[in-house]
Amino acid sequence: MSDKYSESISLPNALNIRNISEIHQSMTLKFQDSKMLVLEVADDAEADLSFVQLVESARIEAKASGKTLRLSSPASGSVLKVLQRGGFIDAFTAEDAQFWLHQEVHP
Numbered sequence: 001m002s003d004k005y006s007e008s009i010s011l012p013n014a015l016n017i018r019n020i021s022e023i024h025q026s027m028t029l030k031f032q033d034s035k036m037l038v039l040e041v042a043d044d045a046e047a048d049l050s051f052v053q054l055v056e057s058a059r060i061e062a063k064a065s066g067k068t069l070r071l072s073s074p075a076s077g078s079v080l081k082v083l084q085r086g087g088f089i090d091a092f093t094a095e096d097a098q099f100w101l102h103q104e105v106h107p
C-alpha cells in the first residue's frame with residue numbers, strides 16, 4: 001500500500017442527493033492512501049445541502065485520522081448559496097472560514 005501525501009479529485013457539476021453516494025465513494029477511495037485530499041469544485045457546480053453535509057462529515061473524519069481535506073478554491077456559486085441559506089456562514093469558526101472561504105480570520 002503506497003502512502004501518498006496529496007490527492008485531488010475533480011468533482012462533477014452535479015453535487016446533489018442524486019449522486020452524493022458516488023461522490024462519497026470517490027472521495028473515500030482517493031483519501032484511503034493519502035494524507036491530504038483536495039476537492040476541485042467547478043464555479044458553475046450545482047450543489048445542495050447533501051454536498052455540504054458530506055464535506056463537513058469528511059472534514060471531521062479527516063481531522064480525527066490525522067489527515068487534511070481542502071477545497072482547491074473558495075466556495076462560490078451554488079455551494080456558497082447553500083452555505084448562506086443553511087446558516088453555516090453565520091456560525092463559522094475561523095477554521096470553517098479558512099476551509100470554505102479561504103479567509104484568514106483574526107480576533
